[in-house]
Amino acid sequence: MVYSLPEEVLEHVFSFITSDKDRNVVSVVCKSWYEIERWCRRKVFIGNCYAVSPAIMIRRFPEVRSVELKGKPHFADFNLVPEGWGGYACSWIDEMSRSYPWLEEIRLKRMVITDESLELISTSFKNFRVLVLSSCEGFSTDGLSAIAANCRNLRELDLQESEVMDLSGHWLSHFPDTFTSLESLNMSCLGSEVSFSALERLVAMSPNLKTLRLNRAVPLGKLSTLLQQAPQLVELGTGAYSSGIRSDVYSALSKAFLGCKELKGLSGFWDVDPSYLPAFFSVCSRLTTLNLSYATIRSPDITKVINLCPNLQRLLVLDHIEDSGLNALALSCKNLQELRVFPSDMYVADANVTLTEQGLVSVTQGCPKLQSVLYFCHQMSNSALITIAKNRPNLTCFRLCIIEPRTPDYLTHEPLDIGFGAIVKHCKNLSRLSLSGLLTDRVFEYIGTHAKKLDMLSIAFAGDSDLGLHHVLSGCESLKKLEIRDCPFGDTALLANVAKLATMRSLWMSSCAVSIGACKILSRKMPMLNVEVIDENGTLNPKLDNCLVEKLYVYRTVAGPRSDMPGYIWTMDRDSANKI
Amino acid sequence: MDQKRSTLNLFDNIDLATELRLGLPGTDDQPEIKISISGNKRSSSEIGSSTCKDEEESSFSPPAKEQVVGWPPVRSYRKNILQVKKTELETGSGMYVKVSMDGAPYLRKLDLKMYKSYEELMKGLQEMFKCIIGLYSEREGYNGSQHALTYEDKDGDWMLVGDVPWEMFISSCKRLRIMKSCEARGLGDFL
16 A cells, blocks of 8 residues: 555655746645655745745754745836835745755845845755856845855856845955856846956866856957856856957957867847857857847848757847848758747837747747747737647647737737637646737637646736636636736626636736725735735825725735735735735 | 636636626626736836726727836846947947048048957958958067058047957957058057
């Protein structure tokens, strides 16, 4: 009988189960499995740092080695979440420093972390190896100095897109002479110059360095020096990619790239001078990832590069690629899995850039393995969307942003309901979807009916009535994250689906039609949810139930209301100053 | 109207703690769903205050052509980098600088924004003046050729063209001068 297997055997079996979801399932089989599992869980992922408290996590999982936390809602990326909202890492770091002496990895996303916390990390965990701060803020290069100076076994330091107060470029010099364990360094978000000699020294003493992402301030002339020291690099992010007319720089760079036989990923490319592009052509045939999304080079130059990269799996690029470049991509890159096309002009279509829906259609036609799409454009049609859906039923992530809100099908002037309807109907494994363009409640009916595997949905400037929201909440069985802005969705749909909200990670609604009264009802009916009303403008009158709320963030939690809410957040539990 | 009727029927069986209506207090049984939604944050709070005060019918209006907060959904990090580039290159309708060539009777004017690199600039100049500007080398400047290309920068200094990255060059170049190589030797000697 299974339940008479000794603990050690079960523990051994469980050690092969690494995915969080599977681990969670294992833990609910029976009481003894729950106990065994919790003692041997080494990795914890917490998608919303306010869903649970550090104490609860530590009590349940005493032997954790790796923690990943996410803080602010996704829409914080687009400045929709006001300053001071929260997502503080402090209490987590404090408690873990006391209870997890053997912690090795910390990964934070959209959180606020201070230099003090960084210093605490550097001195509390003797075996600390991995620090990833993705889209974080609140710290400076002083905090990085502490990490460099004290983390003797550091393998990975990744500051991806974080906002760092750049006090000094000398933090790199704090790595001691005996430090040889570095495998991955991403400092691309840093604004100012780092000490180049310190960088050179670090690279020279890191034989296991596989990933190096430089910041814009590292001049192109220095790149070849670094590459010569680290020909084993697998991922490289360049600094600024131009240097005047310097044939010596060009030839040194070209030679250095020739020596990089393991290079699979390239990024960086700020300030590109197209005459320097051929310097890296020798590595193109091995490239699987290419990020040119900061390079304002034109389509012919981009096309030249793409034609040399038959093994490309992931491409990030600006709309300068145009339809012609995307056609080339469709022909050359049969292994393409992910495409992201960003806008070069945020508001008006640049007359010189011919990127239309045709480019995307080509790629979905030519690239059989394409799974993930992020596409910014100015026009779309239902027929194109239907073609895309039929071409690529294996899409798992489809994020389309037609830049002008509520843009209809440019051919028929109809809403894009049937186009997106085709996407959810054909792409049965779609887990992430972002909508745009002119959309009525119909599209949500399609989504509710077909998008059964949808995990995350982003909606903006869409729908006609509560029926739209109701379709989504009642139909999308797998939905975990829903973020909505500027839609006429309100109380009726929300209150008709309260139970659904407890099965989701979070719901964000801003500039919609939700009233204070509904928030009160929701709070009362669902004690396991935190219902947070954001009133930045200070116009909220909690006594008037019909008052519409500016922004609403609802999430499930076992930790109760949070204690670090700023003054502009109102909940049912707060004192009278902020009570709804 | 029919659509709204069916909306109401859908929710008929749902027990609401209070009689929640989408309309305003005092309206009749068929509440009209008319909400002014625009991307402008200011308007949203106007909705809030107007709905609280009295019946104000605001009809659906498309967003103004001004910048909507957080739209398009591009991270500020990315937006800043590209916007800076744009404003650098788009001050006014062109980046015209005077170009003189030693020995030529009159000056010309040239739009630096027409070019994306030094190569293109050289080609353009050589066509315009029917001359040959020598090959630049970092060590020797334009030595060994008939003409050398120099420019006056923001500080009023005369500099050899080609030392700095292109973007930096066009943002500091005030005028160009094609010098005779023998005269330009003075510039190169400092290197």
